[in-house]
Amino acid sequence: MDPFLAPLAIRAGAAGVLALWRSDTTSVVGPTGWLTDAGRITGLLADYACAVLLALLVRVPLLNHTVGMAVATSGTTEGAVEAPPVPCPLSPVRRRTPTLKEPPVGLDLINGIPAHVLFVHVVVVLVPLTALALILCAALPSAMRRFGLALPALALMSLISVPLTTNAGEWLERHVAGNALVRKHTELGDELLPWAIALFLLATAVWWSYRRAAHHTPDAVGSTNTVAIPLRITAAVLSLLVGVGAGVQVYRIGDSGAKAAWHDGYSATAHPNRD
The missing domain is CATH 1.20.120 (Four Helix Bundle (Hemerythrin (Met), subunit A))
Known part of the structure; x- marks a missing residue:
């Protein structure tokens, strides 16, 4: 799967949530109706955002890989060679760890x-x-x-x-x-x-x-x-x-x-x- 399709799929899912809310809403009458519908759509989008976030946290293989690759490759050109860092004489040399070799992020410990x-x-x-x-x-x-x-x-x-x-x-x-x-x-x-x-x-x-x-x-x-x-x-x-x-x-x-x-x-x- 193309790593750049994952963000598009997430946005399409959000659009689907909006379409589902719109199809389930018959009419809006008065300020109370507007506030009620605003609360409903906010809750639905919040649920969807939590679903995507938790899917990343539990390391769903396809989603975790594609989103991680999209982040790692954003802003780079295929075949380009990164120039080595130039050490500053006033500070110690700091080596960068490649992003692709970092361990996956997950919720294993909390506080x-x-x-x-x-x-x-x-x-x-x-x-x-x-x-x-x-x-x-x-x-x-x-x-x-x-x-x-x-x-x-x-x-x-x-x-x-x-x-x-x-x-x-x-x-x-x-x-x-x-x-x-x-x-x-x-x-x-x-x-x-x-x-x-x-x-x-x-x-x-x-x-x-x-x-x-x-x-x-x-x-x-x-x-x-x-x-x-x-x-x-x-x-x-x-x-x-x-x-x-x-x-x-x-x-x-x-x-x-x-x-x-x-x-x-x-x-x-x-x-x-x-x-």
Whole structure:
């Protein structure tokens, strides 16, 4: 892939977000409507920017390579030879490290703390919250009407948080003593991504079906009661299965992680001088 196509693809994605917002906006009335729509488009663009940033941080191979090559080769001419630096007699010679040989940038440590132990809190909150919101929106049209585009946006942020956390966990695994509990926790963590993908796909499908049904009823703009009953039941059942499965998987991962971190980190009896 041409390294200069990645920035264009990112801009095209932003344009797609704007087009999606425009197609989902029927009319704007009064200052309150303008402020509401301004908040919606700001939130959507912020979510998209976070998605791109997190994709770079978790080192998605294609995106990381193409963007890195574009930055490294910008402003240079093919075949040109860089002149050696001229030493200044008043200061020591400083050698430049080639940009292409620098290690990739990623979130492994935050303020001296392994990033994984911080990111897990995001997953523990977002994944069950997304599952609960999906079940409510699939079963209750009134809930879907209130959530709107926020449902797939929440599912997207939940999906992004999973590989970000597992990537930081893989770094931490290489820097701690390995044992069976750590390996089990790692294996369970890798199994969460399919559940997060299923949550995102279902959330997008539920939002799209209700939105399309509402747009086909010009006499009741914003209504979500026109979705067929069999479709609503199917969506509710699938959402319940996937939501419960994702929640159970989060619990299993958290339980195994707690055992791996604390199985030998405490004493069963209290210290005598700490009553």
